[in-house]
Amino acid sequence: MxxxxxxxxxxxxxxxxxxxxxxxxxxxIYDADREAKVIMSEDREVGNALKAAFGDAVFDQYGKLDRAYLSEVVFSDEKKLKQLNSIVHPAVIKAGDDWASAxxxxxxxxxxxxxxxxxxxxxxxxxxxxxxxxxxxxxxxxxxxxxxxxxxxxxxxxxxxxxxxxxxxxxxxxxxxxxxxxxxxxxxxxxxxxxxx
CATH class of the missing domain: 3.40.50.300 (P-loop containing nucleotide triphosphate hydrolases)
Known part of the structure; x- marks a missing residue:
């Protein structure tokens, strides 16, 4: 490493x-922003935390992350943006650390x-x-x-x-x-x- x-x-x-x-x-190169999108879509624990924080509408009927909805919710509300970051950042940081170590x-x-x-x-x-x-x-x-x-x-x-x-x-x-x-x-x-x- x-x-x-x-x-x-x-x-x-x-x-x-x-x-x-x-x-x-x-x-x-590890693209943390792209990885965040993957984690929000595919990591079950993060997905459940997003639903708990922002409602089931975070995912569409096919189980795909509704980025437009999420952006609308968080970017007009500083508190909700901080909440989103507190859910996503730790998972992205850990994934980045694991990647860098390899x-x-x-x-x-x-x-x-x-x-x-x-x-x-x-x-x-x-x-x-x-x-x-x-x-x-x-x-x-x-x-x-x-x-x-x-x-x-x-x-x-x-x-x-x-x-x-x-x-x-x-x-x-x-x-x-x-x-x-x-x-x-x-x-x-x-x-x-x-x-x-």
């Missing part, structure tokens, strides 16, 4: 693009939007923050998701600001379209693969 490394960034910062560069280098590379990456907010960064050896100016991030998300600026800002308000995340990050990648992402990734890759020298 190598180093456990976390990578995060606010919506539209470009952490998925950065992860693709790391994956080209052969680094295994990796044989010098390090593995855990990609998570709420790496710092969830507290899961505390179980990692190293953290990377991907940043970009707010205006760039807003434009990226509007283009990518076909949403309005207000909708993007509403999503951003659910995440910590970069100012809150910066003190917790061991490395920063600036994704502003001007600085080379590849060079920044290679510098961190070199640092992580030569950490024991």
């Amino acid at each position: 190598g180093l456990k490394v976390g990578i995060t960034g606010g919506i539209g910062a470009g952490k998925s693009l950065v992860c693709r560069i790391f994956s080209v280098l052969g680094i295994p 990796q044989m590379s010098a390090y593995s990456l855990k990609e998570a939007a709420l790496l710092f907010e969830s507290g899961s960064y505390k179980k990692l050896d190293f953290t990377i923050l991907v940043t970009a100016q707010e205006s760039i991030r807003i434009n990226r998300v509007m283009k990518r998701d076909g949403v309005t600026e207000d909708q993007v800002r509403a999503r951003m308000s659910k995440q910590w600001s970069d100012d809150q995340k910066l003190p917790l990050a061991d490395a920063i990648i600036i994704n502003d379209g001007e600085q080379s992402l590849i060079e920044q990734v290679m510098a961190i890759h070199h640092r992580l693969t030569h950490s024991n020298e």
